[in-house]
Amino acid sequence: MNDFIDAAVEQFARDHTEPESDLHVRLREETYRVMDRPQMQVDAIEGRFLKMLVRVTGACNVLEIGTFTGYSALMMAEGLPDDGRLITCEVDPKAEAIARRYFSESPHGSKITLRMGPALETFKTLSDPLDLVFIDADKANYSNYYEASLPLLKPGGLIIADNVLWSGKVLDPQDADGHAIVAFDRMVQSDPRVENVCLTVRDGMMLARKREQ
Numbered sequence: 001m002n003d004f005i006d007a008a009v010e011q012f013a014r015d016h017t018e019p020e021s022d023l024h025v026r027l028r029e030e031t032y033r034v035m036d037r038p039q040m041q042v043d044a045i046e047g048r049f050l051k052m053l054v055r056v057t058g059a060c061n062v063l064e065i066g067t068f069t070g071y072s073a074l075m076m077a078e079g080l081p082d083d084g085r086l087i088t089c090e091v092d093p094k095a096e097a098i099a100r101r102y103f104s105e106s107p108h109g110s111k112i113t114l115r116m117g118p119a120l121e122t123f124k125t126l127s128d129p130l131d132l133v134f135i136d137a138d139k140a141n142y143s144n145y146y147e148a149s150l151p152l153l154k155p156g157g158l159i160i161a162d163n164v165l166w167s168g169k170v171l172d173p174q175d176a177d178g179h180a181i182v183a184f185d186r187m188v189q190s191d192p193r194v195e196n197v198c199l200t201v202r203d204g205m206m207l208a209r210k211r212e213q
């Protein structure tokens with residue numbers, strides 16, 4: 001659910017968004033049944049927005065940092081062409097097992113490669129140019145993920161970061177994650193390498209497009 005929009009208005013928006021697939025509904029239900037912090041999963045609107053961003057940018061090579069149970073990866077994979085590829089990074093084996101099961105059920109799952117291990121280690125093994133990066137893992141490393149992504153990102157490519165409003169606590173951060181998010185937001189805002197917009201979708205999404213020059 002959106003942290004900032006009236007619940008009834010949010011429901012109206014959901015009712016006027018391409019519905020989730022049955023697979024996504026089942027994945028959401030299982031995640032809420034068995035995982036400790038299911039609200040980490042993106043919601044249906046943000047998921048559909050991620051798919052739309054993949055589509056409208058024409059992205060073919062996508063990197064996701066923070067798979068969890070695979071909901072956002074499956075949404076973005078739906079937006080990829082048949083020969084598109086998505087690498088997604090995770091450290092939690094319980095989340096991994098669920099994600100792999102749903103990837104294998106989806107007609108888009110063959111586009112997805114799940115890489116286990118700290119994402120900054122996985123970055124060291126990547127060299128192919130990226131069209132789009134979705135950052136949605138440990139907040140302390142957001143700035144590191146951003147810096148690691150930019151050299152791999154094609155000119156005109158897009159970095160998307162989730163939770164950049166931290167439930168509104170960016171106005172008065174009280175914990176380390178809140179401070180990390182504010183530092184990340186400031187860094188992107190002052191980065192001449194990108195043009196950016198901070199959206200109030202759900203818990204806040206930062207979109208940063210790498211400039212051509």
Ligand SMILES: C[S@@+](CC[C@H](N)C(=O)[O-])C[C@H]1O[C@@H](n2cnc3c(N)ncnc32)[C@H](O)[C@@H]1O
Pocket residue numbers: 040041042065066067068069070071072073089090091092095117118119120136137138
């Ligand atoms: C907010 S959840 C991701 C939600 C997912 N994008 C979705 O919509 O379902 C963050 C995930 O990042 C993972 N994570 C935390 N630290 C990580 C790291 N250093 N490298 C890779 N993944 C990490 C966590 O285990 C967790 O599953």
